[in-house]
Amino acid sequence: MPADDVSVSSAERTAPEERLLNLVVALMATDQGLTKDTILGSVSGYREQMEAGASKDALEKMFERDKENLRGLGVPIETIGDRLEPDDLRQARYRVPTAEYALPDEITFTPAEVAVLNLAGSVWGEESLSAPARSGLRKIRSLGIAVDEPIIGYAPRISLHGTAFAPLQRAIEQARVATFPYLKPGEENPRTRTIRPLALVEYEARWHVYGIDVDAAAERTFLLSRIVGDVKITRTSFDQALRAGAGERALAGLEDLARRQSALLEVHPGTEASLRLQRRGTAEVQGIRVPFVDVHIFADELASYGPEVRVVDPPQLRDQVIRRLRAALAANGGAR
Amino acid sequence: MSPASRPVLATERAALMLQLVPYLINKGDVAVEEAAADFDVSPQQMRGMVEKLTVIGRPGDSGYWQMANDLFDIDWDLLEQQDRISLTNAVGLEHAPRLTAREAAALLAGLQLAQSLPGVRDSGVIAGLLAKLARGASSAPADVIVAPEPVDDVRMTVDDALRKRVAVSFTYKAPDAPVTTRTVDPVKVHIADGQWYLQGWCHLRQAMRTFHLDRVSDLALTDIAITHGEEPVPALFDIDEGDIVARIRFREAVAGLLRGYLGRAQQIVGDGPVRDATLRVADPQSLKRLATGRGGDVEIIEPLQARDAAAEWARSALEQYPGQSTD
Numbered sequence: 099m100p101a102d103d104v105s106v107s108s109a110e111r112t113a114p115e116e117r118l119l120n121l122v123v124a125l126m127a128t129d130q131g132l133t134k135d136t137i138l139g140s141v142s143g144y145r146e147q148m149e150a151g152a153s154k155d156a157l158e159k160m161f162e163r164d165k166e167n168l169r170g171l172g173v174p175i176e177t178i179g180d181r182l183e184p185d186d187l188r189q190a191r192y193r194v195p196t197a198e199y200a201l202p203d204e205i206t207f208t209p210a211e212v213a214v215l216n217l218a219g220s221v222w223g224e225e226s227l228s229a230p231a232r233s234g235l236r237k238i239r240s241l242g243i244a245v246d247e248p249i250i251g252y253a254p255r256i257s258l259h260g261t262a263f264a265p266l267q268r269a270i271e272q273a274r275v276a277t278f279p280y281l282k283p284g285e286e287n288p289r290t291r292t293i294r295p296l297a298l299v300e301y302e303a304r305w306h307v308y309g310i311d312v313d314a315a316a317e318r319t320f321l322l323s324r325i326v327g328d329v330k331i332t333r334t335s336f337d338q339a340l341r342a343g344a345g346e347r348a349l350a351g352l353e354d355l356a357r358r359q360s361a362l363l364e365v366h367p368g369t370e371a372s373l374r375l376q377r378r379g380t381a382e383v384q385g386i387r388v389p390f391v392d393v394h395i396f397a398d399e400l401a402s403y404g405p406e407v408r409v410v411d412p413p414q415l416r417d418q419v420i421r422r423l424r425a426a427l428a429a430n431g432g433a434r
Numbered sequence: 435m436s437p438a439s440r441p442v443l444a445t446e447r448a449a450l451m452l453q454l455v456p457y458l459i460n461k462g463d464v465a466v467e468e469a470a471a472d473f474d475v476s477p478q479q480m481r482g483m484v485e486k487l488t489v490i491g492r493p494g495d496s497g498y499w500q501m502a503n504d505l506f507d508i509d510w511d512l513l514e515q516q517d518r519i520s521l522t523n524a525v526g527l528e529h530a531p532r533l534t535a536r537e538a539a540a541l542l543a544g545l546q547l548a549q550s551l552p553g554v555r556d557s558g559v560i561a562g563l564l565a566k567l568a569r570g571a572s573s574a575p576a577d578v579i580v581a582p583e584p585v586d587d588v589r590m591t592v593d594d595a596l597r598k599r600v601a602v603s604f605t606y607k608a609p610d611a612p613v614t615t616r617t618v619d620p621v622k623v624h625i626a627d628g629q630w631y632l633q634g635w636c637h638l639r640q641a642m643r644t645f646h647l648d649r650v651s652d653l654a655l656t657d658i659a660i661t662h663g664e665e666p667v668p669a670l671f672d673i674d675e676g677d678i679v680a681r682i683r684f685r686e687a688v689a690g691l692l693r694g695y696l697g698r699a700q701q702i703v704g705d706g707p708v709r710d711a712t713l714r715v716a717d718p719q720s721l722k723r724l725a726t727g728r729g730g731d732v733e734i735i736e737p738l739q740a741r742d743a744a745a746e747w748a749r750s751a752l753e754q755y756p757g758q759s760t761d
Contacts, residue, residue: 112489113444113486114444114445114448115444115445115447115448115451115486116486116489116490118444118445118448119448119451119452119487119490119527120490120491120493122448122452122526122527123490123491123492123525123526123527124492124493126526126527127492127525127526140493141493142489142490142491142493145493167445167448168445168448170445171445171448171449171452171531171534172531172532172533172534172535172571172572172573173452173531173572174572196529198532198572199529199531199532200529200530200531200532201529201530201531201532201533201570202569202570205566205569205570207563207566208559210557210559211559211562211563211566214545214548214554214557214559214560214563215541215545215563217544217548217551217554218541218544218545218547218548218563219540219541219544220544221543221544221547221548222540222544227536227539227540227543228540229474230534230536230537230539230540231537231540231541231544232474233449233453233534233537234533234534234537234538234540234541234567235541236453236457236472236473237453237456237530237531237532237533237537238530238533238570239457239460239472240453240456240457240459240460240530241456241460241530242460249551249553249554250596251596251620251621251622251623252551252622252623252625253622253623253624253625254544254547254548254550254551254624254625255624255625255626256543256544256547256580257626257627259690259693260690267536267539267576267578270576270577271535271536271573271574271575271576296577297576297577297578297579298576298577298578298579299578299579299580299581300543300579300580300581301581302581302628303627303628303629323690323691326687338574341574341576341577344577345577345578345579346579348577348579349579349581352581353581368607368613369609370607370609370610370649370723373607373648373649373651374648377584377586377648397729398727398728398729399727401726401727401729401751402723402724402726402727403723403751404722404723404726404747404748404750404751405747405750405751405753405754408754408755416755420752420755421729422726422727422728422729422730423726423729423748423751423752424730424748424752425729425730425731426725426726426728426729426730426732426744426745426747426748427745427748427749427752428730429725429730429731429732429733430725430733430734430741430742430744430745430748431741431742431745432745432748432749
């Protein structure tokens with residue numbers, strides 16, 4: 099963290115994590131809170147720098163950064179304003195209330211629950227959410243709970259496929275508007291979308307972000323695989339209350355779409371197409387009916403089955419499959 | 435995540451050390467090696483964190499000088515002589531911190547996937563866990579939803595076999611291969627991208643094999659106790675690697691959609707919008723589905739046999755749509 103450097107000799111400088119931890123210990127040990135001056139003059143990490151003649155301004159900036167970093171780690175730092183002059187932050191006192199810092203005592207886990215949590219924490223494999231999952235598990239395990247026999251025989255995995263997930267998750271946590279270039283199939287160029295992101299949903303092994311499209315002023319669901327560039331988090335925030343129940347609404351929307359859209363397909367028995375589609379569909383007089391949420395993604399799958407499947411209905415899906423088959427034929431020298 | 439590569443940032447180290455105190459209090463006395471493994475750091479980094487802990491403490495009564503009992507302390511002899519950590523003085527941080535929103539979201543999503551396992555679903559612990567994790571978070575986790583997938587009889591029976599440690603028998607139809615009847619000692623079920631795969635010792639092939647459960651039918655439990663449950667299982671997608679070297683050409687824009695194939699590519703050449711990938715396949719027929727599924731975004735360059743198979747696959751599919759000329 100080069101930003102932590104204040105011009106004092108290295109001998110007197112403590113590692114930033116020491117200063118952060120000293121600050122947490124000090125703020126948890128106080129009930130009435132400590133003023134900024136007390137902190138800078140007594141908490142190890144600031145104190146030495148103050149004594150070495152670092153400017154107060156630099157130390158105050160360092161304290162502000164430290165507070166933000168700790169809040170980012172989930173450490174609740176409370177600001178108690180002066181009773182007589184609540185807006186005057188010079189007299190403000192800071193503390194970390196133990197009740198909000200610590201895992202509540204009444205939350206306990208049974209050995210069977212910890213075994214399931216261990217499995218749940220393992221699903222991220224090499225993905226970026228693996229580290230937070232393991233960190234969360236460590237906190238729970240440090241409550242000192244016995245664990246049942248591990249659940250063996252299963253290796254469930256969730257994949258994030260690409261880089262859009264992490265910034266979208268951060269935008270949801272912070273309730274901030276995000277923008278991204280989105281390429282719809284059949285369109286030549288991506289279009290920038292601006293949304294209030296509310297939930298991330300994996301449905302049929304594909305990640306979707308659900309939110310309010312600011313330009314359309316309506317709820318929309320986007321496929322992460324069609325985000326073709328960086329997700330940017332803007333400075334514009336939105337009401338956290340919009341997030342309540344968003345995951346359920348997003349899932350219900352996708353399920354509703356699958357109920358309303360279905361294809362009538364003829365599949366040749368005993369083929370890959372029949373094995374893969376049968377489980378998802380219901381039998382009809384002329385073939386099987388299979389629900390789908392996205393015509394392009396379903397057309398990709400159906401085209402891969404080649405002659406094993408014939409699309410009867412809807413025409414739009416049939417046309418998309420035919421278009422893919424023709425393109426594949428042309429690309430692989432079918433014109434010879 | 436290699437232990438040596440993390441943690442990097444001071445705030446990350448601080449986060450780990452906040453967890454370290456309650457961990458050490460709970461353990462009482464723990465080997466450096468074990469603690470390092472539990473924290474995903476190297477033993478050297480763990481030792482460094484523990485040593486650093488001993489200079490951390492309360493500001494001290496005078497507001498100036500810290501007395502020894504104002505600082506964390508460890509049993510130094512135990513660390514130096516036996517490589518074990520034991521906390522002898524704690525001056526705060528005894529409580530496990532709440533989960534961050536990110537940590538809670540990661541576990542909540544994992545629980546939703548774990549819920550699709552027959553044994554977990556039947557244990558009835560999921561609903562309680564979801565509520566506890568949400569309450570134990572320092573701020574509201576982002577909603578990360580993993581939609582439930584239907585669990586059918588095949589999956590239930592495999593689960594049953596895993597518990598009873600008996601072999602299963604089934605008919606298996608891999609694409610472009612004849613139907614076979616298999617008896618398999620189940621070892622592991624992989625769930626990846628919503629697909630279920632059974633890994634186990636195949637009595638027919640006398641080796642570990644991976645089976646996609648959608649391609650399994652007529653599954654039944656046998657009364658044959660499993661005998662090869664301890665053998666090492668191959669990585670999930672270590673399958674159908676063969677002797678035939680194929681080369682495919684694809685648009686860079688669709689690379690993300692080809693990850694299953696490109697992940698096992700031996701070489702990817704080119705830095706423009708069009709790239710070539712070389713991969714080994716067992717059967718030249720196996721690429722035709724990729725070619726038609728990606729509708730012209732993937733061209734099979736060689737072997738010619740595979741390219742022709744793809745063209746034929748597309749042509750015979752198009753013949754099902756009379757009136758749609760194929761030129």
